[in-house]
Amino acid sequence: MSGLSAAADNPIGTMAEVALLPGWSMSNGHYMAALHVKLAPGWHTYWRAPGAAGIPPQFEWSGSKNIESARFHWPIPDIYEQNDMRFLGYENELILPIEFTPSNAGRLIINGEIMMGVCEDVCMPYTATFQGAFELGDPATNTSKIEASLKHQPKHLSGVRCAAAAIDDGMKIITTLQAPNLGDLEMAVVEHPDPNVWVSESMHTRTGRTVTIESEMVPPEAAPFFVDRSQLRITLIGAGGKAYEAQGCTGS
Template sequence: MCSLLLIAPALAAAQSGSVPKDVLKLTVLPGWRTTTGTHMAALKIQMKPGWKTYWRAPGDGGIPPQFDWSGSSNIRSVQFHWPRPEVTNTNGMRTIVYHNEVIVPVEFTPAKPGQPLTLMGRVDLGVCNDICVPYSTSFSATLSADMTKADPVIRAALAKQPMSAAKAGVRRATCAIEPISDGLRVTATITMPSTGANEVTVIEAPDQNIWVAEASSVRSGNTLTAITEMVPPSNAPFMLDRSKIRITVMGSKRAVDIQGCTG
């Protein structure tokens, strides 16, 4: 048996108002134990019509979601499988969001294979309508190792992930890195077919504490060039592992997830 939960959130007030109590509901979908021994579950986030929350890399105007699993047991690692988000522009500022509802598959690797997982989690995220405010909620569940039937709802969410680089025909991704006064400038050059009109490139650092500017990008045939700047808390140049840079390219036809680049 799996216990599902939704706990009343701690609401944060904004100057122009506060979040309605029923604006967001978070449910743990228990999922199943996979053939490789991991457990595929999901977080279902439902919002009132017109409200939105942010993707893992929300843009300069967004609040990135932060998860804390410290109260959980039998968890060795956690991997999120984020569905493709929406790219919006408000007052000249790009944000990357989900409207109304999103199901985020979460894959857990047990520390003790074959044993149940106990989730005691907390998430801090941003929710927006006319105002944007931080929002926190806790959740818990027990995920049994006996659950082996795949959930079609979670499978559908997994199918909405950006394509892998290999599947999308990415032939090469290189990153040139140069120091700037307060960090690094990263120029990514990617050989890949177009993802469609209104192509947007998002570059992520391996450490969420590093601020990453909105990338500017230009395409010439099968070559996409994107430039961004990364600024760490120290406001100084730093060592950056290219293999851990993550690049997402989103266009009108598809989205592509590129894990790492070379020099």
């Protein structure tokens, strides 16, 4: 069962529709579903870390039952340029696979809310609700869109190294990795797991296959702090649906 929402009192309600797609029970006891964001032609929404020109999506699950956690499998975003700035997102449609971990055996009740940005010439915040009820063990049907999105994931990177240095209000992280050149629109993103830690837009340089990424992280207290390198996520994204990603890095 899935739910559809496009708020009637929202002037851009007809520009975005959100539904939860049923998927399948996984061998690890989890359930794979997907959020389907359908946008009007020419409209776009954003990746989880869209850059300075974007609005990162936020999710709320407080109305759900039998859900311990939700893990997102973001497909590779496209790179856009607007007003001399770049951002990462999706045009016309987003299929976002979500792996739900149940708290117990039995039915999963999903009552979710997404707060996101939707844009054409201008960008506006948009909130939509979505619902679903899934039984572990139910047969999978019509899962081709979810399967295709799961195949459109960044390739794994290993051997990524990070150096951390204190700055007045936080930490500077210098990341070094090896990856093929992804073209002139190549972008690098470094993410901290705590959303309260501000992370600057990353600057990167390349010499052959060697990529050096610089980013700054500022916690709420605006002071140097301990950065657990194993929890950082580093993504290198290029045009044409190519990307590499690493979970964690080691000290240099």
